[in-house]
Amino acid sequence: MAARTSHLYFVLTLKFLLTTVCSFQIQLQPESLPWIRVGQELVLRCESKECPSPSFSWRTGIDKPLGGKVNTQGSVSTLTFSPVTRQNENTFICVATCGDQKKQKSREVNVYSFPDALILETVGTLEVGKKSTVTCTVPDVYPPGRVEVKLMKGKTILAEKQHFEEDRITLSNELIPTLDDSGQEITCQAQFYIQKISKSLEGKLTLQVLYAPRMxxxxxxxxxxxxxxxxxxxxxxxxxxxxxxxxxxxxxxxxxxxxxxxxxxxxxxxxxxxxxxxxxxxxxxxxxxxxxxxxxxxxTAPRNTHLTISPSVVKEGQRVTITCTSHSNPSAQIVLSKKTESGQKNLHAKNGTFIIDAAQSSDEGQYECEARNDLGIQIQNTELIVQVLTVWVHPSNLVNEGENVTIGCTVHSNFSANFTWKKMENNSETILPSTNDSFSILQITQSDAGHYIVEVVNELGNQTGTVNIHVNETKLSAPIAEKPRGILETACVGASLGSAGLLLGMTYYIYRRSNCKGSYKMATQQV
Structure with missing residues (x-):
């Protein structure tokens, strides 16, 4: 009975062991592993079945470090890559041991790399009319495969190319910008093909064209x-x-x-x-x-109007310039005029200037400038004084011998004057003693006839006046006898007349010598 019981226990134990060994299995997930992009996370999960306490180990098909993190809990062991790198491309094997039994599973990990963004840029600054380069770069392509790159401006294709077996792809195009290019978009399109994987990427760049000021x-x-x-x-x-x-x-x-x-x-x-x-x-x-x-x-209406007369005090015969200026906008109309007894007399001015070539006494007086435009009017006045020299003779320059004659000079001026009188004799000048504006010749004779000159000096300078004096000779007539007288009467009368005539002649001669000829008397008043 004991032997039979032992045999049964042996059979049951063997059956249990055979059942356990035969049911021990492992699973490695994911079962189907696509290409993994560099930067993603990958978890390989190895799980035992029908083994309560398995042990796990991980290794690579090619002798490389695992490069991942192993975590085992009970019947599950994981190998995590976070993130996946190019170095993680390998075959990874999970080995599970349950008692004397070992089971293993493997997965091939294939990785690829494709950038998240293209590098689209211009080389240097974009200036109107100057050569520049637009470059599109597709960095970090793995594994090298077929990549199609296209550059476009708007809808116009600038450049395109297919690249093989390159891990960094660059496509460039020369550009000479115009003003119309400013604000336009440059587009770069890249298409990546590897086995059944197809990835596309697009980048855009707005052109900022530099240009000098315009408009x-x-x-x-x-x-x-x-x-x-x-x-x-x-x-x-x-x-x-x-x-x-x-x-x-x-x-x-x-x-x-x-x-x-x-x-x-x-x-x-x-x-x-x-x-x-x-x-x-x-x-x-x-x-x-x-x-x-x-x-x-x-x-603005006329302002700062100035009327100038240059010179404002002149000698007769001098040149005079009358000028009027005014500031206004629009430019003022300038009217020059002279005040007369009958009213204003307009002058024929040119550009606000009027010229008197030789001033006369009639030119003396008040002058007016009127500056006028649509916004207003301004008037300025000033005076011209003409110094006039007049030589006069009283009673006249044609007199009879023995008359009293006064010669004078009148000067119309604002300045006091000095007078010098001269008489021309035999081409020479004789300065007369008078320094006043007039002098008298008492009982004029033939010798007093001639050319007289007066020289006037004041602040305006010198001015000369002349006059000619003509003297008529007086002839004595013999008396007519009314009737014949006796010789004695006649002789007495003749003797008496002869004595009287001699006395009168002597007296007259002495008088002229002392008071008339070559000597003159200042006129105290005009006769």
Whole structure:
């Protein structure tokens, strides 16, 4: 009975062992392993079946480090790659041991690499008219296979190419940018083929074309023509890349004068007449410059009107220039005139200037300048004084011998004068003793006849006047006898007359010698 029981126990134990050994299996997941992209996570899971306490080990088909992390818990062992790298490409074997039995499973891991983004760039800066290069790079391609790359501008294909067995692919195209290219898109398309795997990638680049300032414009608010006192604003704009800076200047007699810089807007508050003129805005960047001009008109009534007479005090016969200037916008009409007893007499002025070639006494008086435009009027007055020298003789320059004669000189002037009188005799001058404006010749004789000169000196200079004196000779007539007388009476009368005549002749001779001939008397009053 005991023997029979032992035999049964042996059979049952053997049956259990055979059942256990025969049912021990392992599974390695995933069962179907596609290509794994570099950077992803991969977990290989090895699980034993019908073995309560298996032991696991992992190895590679090619002698390389595992490169992953092993984690075993009970009947499951995992090999994790996080992230997958190119070095993880291998055959991985899971070995499970259950008692004296070993089981193993293997999986081949294939990896590929394809970038998340293309490198699309330009070499250097894009400038209008200058050669540049657009480059598309597909980095980190693994394993080397067939890659198709295409470069396009808009819908236009610039370049395309198929590449084989390269792990870094570059496609370039030369580009000479125009202004129309600015803002356009460059597209790079890459298609990756490996066995049953097909990956596509696209990158875009917006062209930023650099160019010098162009289409520079100046706008004026409220307008380029304003009344004096209005606020004025000038704004300059330009198309450019990089953004332009602005310089403002104004044209003067010396050339362009800088008035502002690094400002696109120029303010002219309460504009004045002096703000009128030509303004220039110059837009510039490192690629070039462009300038625009605008003319500003500030309207104002005539102002600062000046009437000048040069010289304002003149001698008769001198040249005189009368000039009128005025500041206004629009330019004022200048009218020159002279005040007369009958009213204003307009002068034939040219560009506000009137010339008197030889001033006369009639030119003396008040002159007026009227500056007028649509906005107003301004009037200025000034005076011209003409120094006139007049030589006069009283009673006249034709007298009879024995008359008293006064010669004088009248000077119309604002300045006091000195007088010098001369008489011309035998081509020589005799300076007379009088220094006044007149003198008298008492009982004039033939010898006093002749040419007299007066020389006047004052602040205006020298001025000369002349006069000729003519003396008529007086002839004595013999008395007519009424009737014959006796010889004695006649002789007595004759003797008496002869004595009287001799006495009178002597007296007259002495008088002339001492008071008349060659001597003159200052006139105390005009006769």
């Amino acid at each position: 520079t414009e100046i706008s004026v608010t409220p307008s380029a023509t304003v009344r004096e006192g209005q606020d004025l604003q000038l704004t300059c704009t330009a198309q450019s890349k990089p953004t332009a800076s602005f310089v403002w200047s104004k044209l003067s007699a010396q050339g362009w004068s800088l008035i502002a810089q690094n400002k696109s807007t120029l303010q002219l508050p309460k504009a004045q007449l002096t703000d009128s003129g030509i303004y220039r805005c110059e837009a510039n960047n490192r690629l070039g410059q462009e300038a625009k001009q605008v003319q500003i008109h500030v309207l």
